[in-house]
Amino acid sequence: MATVARPVRVGTGSPAGGEAPASSPAPPRRRSRLRRRRSLVAWGFAAPFVVLFLVFMAWPVVSSLFMAVTDIKSRDLRTPFAVNFVGLDNVVTVLTDATFHKAALNTLYFVVVGVPLTMGVALAIAVALNTGITRAAAFFRVSYYMPVVTSIVAVAVVWRFLYRPDNGLINEVLGWFGIQGPDWLGSTTWAMPSLIAMAVWRSMGTLVVIFLAGLQSVPKALHEAAALDGANAWQRLTRVTLPSIRPTILFGGVITGIGFLQFFEEPFVMTQGGPLNSTLSVSYLIYNQFGFGNYGVAAAMAYVLFLAIVLLTVVQFRLLGDRDETGTGRRRSILALLRGSRPAVEDAPVAAPRGGAVGPADRRDTEVPA
Amino acid sequence: MSATTLDRPTHAPRGGGGEVGSGIGEPRPRAWLYVVLSFGLVLVLTPFVWMLLGSVKTDGELRRNPPTWWPQEATWDNFRELFTRLDFAQFFTNSLAVALAVTLGNLVFCSMLGYAFAKIDFVGRTWLFRIVLATLMIPGMVTLVPLFVLVSQLGMVNTYWGLILPFLAGPFGVFLMRQFMLGIPDELIDAARVDGAGELRIFWQVVMPLCKPALATLAILTFLASWNNFLWPLVVASTEDMYTLPVALALYSVGQNQTQYGLLLAGAVVVLLPILIVFLLLQRHFVQGLATTGLKS
Numbered sequence: 001m002a003t004v005a006r007p008v009r010v011g012t013g014s015p016a017g018g019e020a021p022a023s024s025p026a027p028p029r030r031r032s033r034l035r036r037r038r039s040l041v042a043w044g045f046a047a048p049f050v051v052l053f054l055v056f057m058a059w060p061v062v063s064s065l066f067m068a069v070t071d072i073k074s075r076d077l078r079t080p081f082a083v084n085f086v087g088l089d090n091v092v093t094v095l096t097d098a099t100f101h102k103a104a105l106n107t108l109y110f111v112v113v114g115v116p117l118t119m120g121v122a123l124a125i126a127v128a129l130n131t132g133i134t135r136a137a138a139f140f141r142v143s144y145y146m147p148v149v150t151s152i153v154a155v156a157v158v159w160r161f162l163y164r165p166d167n168g169l170i171n172e173v174l175g176w177f178g179i180q181g182p183d184w185l186g187s188t189t190w191a192m193p194s195l196i197a198m199a200v201w202r203s204m205g206t207l208v209v210i211f212l213a214g215l216q217s218v219p220k221a222l223h224e225a226a227a228l229d230g231a232n233a234w235q236r237l238t239r240v241t242l243p244s245i246r247p248t249i250l251f252g253g254v255i256t257g258i259g260f261l262q263f264f265e266e267p268f269v270m271t272q273g274g275p276l277n278s279t280l281s282v283s284y285l286i287y288n289q290f291g292f293g294n295y296g297v298a299a300a301m302a303y304v305l306f307l308a309i310v311l312l313t314v315v316q317f318r319l320l321g322d323r324d325e326t327g328t329g330r331r332r333s334i335l336a337l338l339r340g341s342r343p344a345v346e347d348a349p350v351a352a353p354r355g356g357a358v359g360p361a362d363r364r365d366t367e368v369p370a
Numbered sequence: 371m372s373a374t375t376l377d378r379p380t381h382a383p384r385g386g387g388g389e390v391g392s393g394i395g396e397p398r399p400r401a402w403l404y405v406v407l408s409f410g411l412v413l414v415l416t417p418f419v420w421m422l423l424g425s426v427k428t429d430g431e432l433r434r435n436p437p438t439w440w441p442q443e444a445t446w447d448n449f450r451e452l453f454t455r456l457d458f459a460q461f462f463t464n465s466l467a468v469a470l471a472v473t474l475g476n477l478v479f480c481s482m483l484g485y486a487f488a489k490i491d492f493v494g495r496t497w498l499f500r501i502v503l504a505t506l507m508i509p510g511m512v513t514l515v516p517l518f519v520l521v522s523q524l525g526m527v528n529t530y531w532g533l534i535l536p537f538l539a540g541p542f543g544v545f546l547m548r549q550f551m552l553g554i555p556d557e558l559i560d561a562a563r564v565d566g567a568g569e570l571r572i573f574w575q576v577v578m579p580l581c582k583p584a585l586a587t588l589a590i591l592t593f594l595a596s597w598n599n600f601l602w603p604l605v606v607a608s609t610e611d612m613y614t615l616p617v618a619l620a621l622y623s624v625g626q627n628q629t630q631y632g633l634l635l636a637g638a639v640v641v642l643l644p645i646l647i648v649f650l651l652l653q654r655h656f657v658q659g660l661a662t663t664g665l666k667s
Contacts, residue, residue, distance in 0.1 A: 035493065041569045042492030049483040049539045050498075056536040057505055060516035067516055077522055125410060128403050136404070142653055143411050146418070149649045151598040153616040154641040157623050157634050158421045167435035169420060175436075201414065262509055265600055269620050283511055290605070295515050302512045309509060 067299035074293030090300035100301065102277050103285040106192065110281065111260045111312070114196045118256055119249065121200060122207030127237065129208070130215040141212065145205035152202060156269035159198045160185065163270075185271050188278040195266045195279055203259065207252045214248030215241065250320040257312045261305065282308075418646070425449070425636040432631040448636035456633070457610060458618065458640055465614040468533045468603075469596035475538035476592045477585055483539075484547025485573050489559055502541045510601060518605055532606045533614070537596060543588050550584035551577060590652060597645060615641045 043050075068090055070083045094100050125144060129137050147155065162169045163184040171181030184194040218241055226236045242249070264283035267273050273280035273288075282305050289298040424432060426444045452458040486492065487499055517536055518527075526532035554577060562572045578585070603614040604621075613621070619637045627633055 035491065038490055039492035039494070042486040042490040042495070045482040045486040045490070045569070045573070046498065049479045049544065052479065052535070052539045053502070053505075053541075055520070056517065056538075057508075057513065058501075060513035060520060061505070061508060063516040063519070064512055067519070072519075077519060125407070128407055131400070131403060133403060133407070136407075140407055140411065142650070144414055145653075146646065146649065147414060149594055149598075149645055151600070151616050151619075151641050151645070153598075153600050153620045153623075154638040155417065157619060157638045158417050158424075160623070161424065161432075161631065161635070162417060162420065167433070167437040169416070169437060172437055201417070258509065262511055265620070269623055272624060286511055286514070287601070287605075290515055290518070295519065299515045302509075302515065306509060306512045309507075 064299045064302065067296055068303050069300075070296050072295045072299075074295060076295075086296070090296045091304070093297060094300050094304060099277065099280070100282075100285060103280045103282045106278065106280055107261060107263070107282045107308075109192055110196060110199070110263055111257060113193075114199050114260050115253060115256050117196065118200045118203050118260075119207060119253060122204040122252070123211055123249070125204070125208050126211035126215055127241075129212055141209065144208050147202045148205035150202070152265040153269055155202060156198065156266050159194075160270050163194055186275055188275050191271050191275060191279045195263070195270060198266060198270075199260065199263065203256060207256060210248060210252050211245065214245035218244045246320060250316060253316050253320065254313050257316060258309055261309050261312060418642075421635055421638055421642070425632065425639045427632060427635075429630060429632045432635075448632040449640075451633055452636050452640065456618075456622070456627075458615075458637065460611055461613050461615045461618040462640065464530075464533075464607075464612060465597055465616075467530065468614060469593050471530075471534045472537045472596040473589050473592045475534070476540060476543040477589060479539040480543030480588065481547045481578065481581065481585070482573070483544050484549075484551055485577055487544065487548040488551035489554070489556070489577070490569070502544055506541050506545075514601065514605065517602075521606060527606055528608045528612050530612075533603055533612070536602065537599070540592070543592065546584055546588050546591075547581065550581055554580055586652075590648070593648075594645065 069085060069087055071086045071089075072083045076083050125140075129140055133140070165171060165181070165183035165186065168181075168184070170184070174181040182190045184190045222240050222244065223236055226240045231239065262283050263281050264287065267279040267281055267284050268287075271279040273284050282301065286298050286301045286305065289301060420439075423439065423441055425448055426446065427438070427441045428443060428445055428447070431438055431442055483502075487495060521527055521532045521536070524532075526535070558576060558580075559572055562576050567576070598616065599614070600616045600620065603617045607613050607617055610618070615637075619634070619641055622628070622637065623634050
C-alpha cells in the first residue's frame with residue numbers, strides 16, 4: 001500500500017469541508033502533481049474494497065445480465081462456451097409460466113397486505129410510545145425491536161409450532177374464546193396470512209424505531225398552534241404529525257417493501273411453498289430454478305424481481321412523495337429523500353428490516369464533497 | 371412544511387432538546403395506552419418465552435393436547451442431543467468463524483475506503499462513491515446465480531472462502547464509516563500531516579481510535595447480518611461440516627428431524643439466544659453509536 005513517507009505540507013487542504021488550504025496557493029502544476037499523489041494514496045486505501053467489490057458485486061451484476069439471455073445450466077459450469085444465446089426466451093418463459101404467475105401473485109399478496117399492515121402497526125406503536133410515556137418508553141422500544149435481530153429461520157421454526165392445528169398455542173388461545181382455529185399452515189386460505197402475521201411481528205420493530213425518531217423531530221410549536229386553533233388529538237395526529245413525517249413514512253415503506261418482495265425463509269421453513277403453491281414466493285421459485293440447474297431462467301426471474309422492486313419503490317414515491325412542498329416544483333429524488341430522512345433513521349439500530357446481508361443502508365448520503 | 375422540518379438538524383431521542391418531541395410538553399400518560407402497549411408486548415415476547423420453555427420439554431410433552439405452558443419435566447436432553455448426535459458444535463463454530471471473519475473484513479476495508487472518501491480529495495472519488503451507493507439497491511437474489519457460478523469456478527464451493535469472501539466488504543460499512551469520519555476535524559489530520567505522519571499512520575493512529583463508536587456499531591450490525599444470513603450459506607455449503615446454524619436448523623426442520631419438536635426448539639434457542647443476549651447487553655452502545663454517527667455529519 002502506498003503511503004506518503006515524507007511530510008506533505010502543501011496538499012493539506014480539507015477536501016470534505018471545501019475550504020481553501022491554509023497554506024498559500026501553490027502553482028497549478030505543483031498542485032496537480034500533489035493531487036495525483038493524493039489520488040494514488042486514496043486508491044491505495046480503496047484497493048482492497050474495490051477488488052472485492054469488482055469481483056463479488058460488479059461482476060455478478062454484469063454477468064447476471066448475460067446469463068439471463070443464455071440457456072446456461074448447471075452442467076455448463078465445466079464448459080462455459082457450450083452456452084447458447086437465446087435472447088429474451090428466458091424472459092418469455094418466465095412471464096408465460098403459470099407457476100411464476102402464481103408466485104408473483106403470492107408475492108404481491110404478501111407485499112400488498114404485509115407492508116401496510118407492518119407500517120400501520122408500527123406507526124400506532126410509535127405514536128403511542130410518543131404520547132407522554134417517558135419512563136417505560138425505552139423498555140418498550142427495546143422489546144418491540146427484539147424480533148428484528150432474530151434469524152428468520154429460527155423464528156419460523158418456532159412459529160410453525162405456534163401455528164399447529166391440534167395443540168398449537170394460537171389455536172389453544174382461540175379455543176378459550178370458543179373459536180375453532182383452522183390448520184393455519186395447512187390451508188390454502190390461511191397459510192399466507194399466517195406468514196404475513198409472522199413477518200409483521202418480525203419486521204415492525206425497525207419501523208417503530210424509525211417512526212419514533214421521526215415523530216420526535218416534529219416541532220412542538222406546530223402542535224401548540226394546531227391545539228390553539230381547536231384541533232383535537234386525532235386531528236393533530238392526522239393533519240399535523242403524519243404529514244410532517246411523510247418522508248420518514250415513505251422511507252419506512254420503501255425499505256419494508258424491498259425486504260418483503262424478497263421473502264424466502266418463511267415459506268422455506270414453514271410451508272415449503274405449499275399447500276398447493278399457495279405460499280410459493282418469487283424468491284423461492286428462483287431458488288428452486290437454481291436448484292434444478294436452470295441458471296438462465298433463474299437469472300431472468302431475478303431480473304424481473306429486481307424490476308418489481310424498482311417499480312414498487314417508484315410507486316411508493318408517487319403515492320407518498322412530497323408534492324411540490326419544497327417549493328422547487330420538483331419531486332424530491334430518492335436520494336434527496338433518503339438524506340432528508342436520515343436524522344430520523346439515525347436511531348435505527350439495524351438498517352435492513354429482514355435478515356440477510358447488511359442490506360439497504362439506513363444512511364445513504366448523496367452529498368459528495370467536491 | 372415537511373421541508374422546513376427536515377432540513378433542520380434533528381436529534382436522536384436521547385439528545386433531543388426541549389424544543390422538539392411532542393411528548394415532552396404534555397406528560398399525560400394515559401392508563402389505557404400502557405394497557406395496549408403491554409398487551410402488544412405480551413404478543414411480541416410470547417414466541418420467545420414459549421421457545422425457551424419448549425426447548426427443555428420432552429417430545430411427548432410437546433405433543434400433548436392441550437399444550438402445556440410450563441415444562442412439567444424439564445430436561446436438557448434436547449440440547450445434549452444437538453451437540454452429541456447432531457453436530458451443532460460444528461455449525462456453531464462455522465457460524466461464529468464466518469461472522470467474525472466477515473466482521474473483521476468489513477471493519478478494516480470499509481474504514482479504509484471510508485477514510486479515503488471522507489478525508490482525501492482524489493481523482494474518481496465522486497463516481498466511485500456513486501457506484502458503491504448504487505449497489506445498495508441491488509437485492510441479493512439478482513447476484514445469487516452469477517455469484518454461485520463465479521464461486522464454483524474459483525473452486526470455493528463448500529469452503530470457508532466461499533462463505534466469507536462475497537461478504538467481506540459491503541457498501542453499507544463504507545457509508546457508515548465515511549459518515550462518521552466526515553465529522554472528524556480536518557485540523558487534526560492536517561496537524562498530523564504537518565508533523566510528518568504518513569497517510570497510513572494517520573489513518574491507523576489518529577482516525578481509527580476516534581472512530582470507536584462507529585466501529586462498534588458496524589461490528590454489531592455486520593456480525594448480526596452474517597449470523598442470520600441464510601440464502602448464501604444454504605447455496606454454498608453442500609456438506610454438513612460446512613453448514614452454518616440457520617442452514618442446519620432450516621434443513622433439519624424440513625428434513626428427517628422435522629418431527630423432533632424438542633430438538634428443533636432447542637436448535638432455535640442455540641441460534642437466537644446468543645444474538646438476543648448480545649443485543650440486550652449492547653443495545654445502549656448501539657443506539658449511542660448510531661446517534662453520534664449522525665450528529666456529526
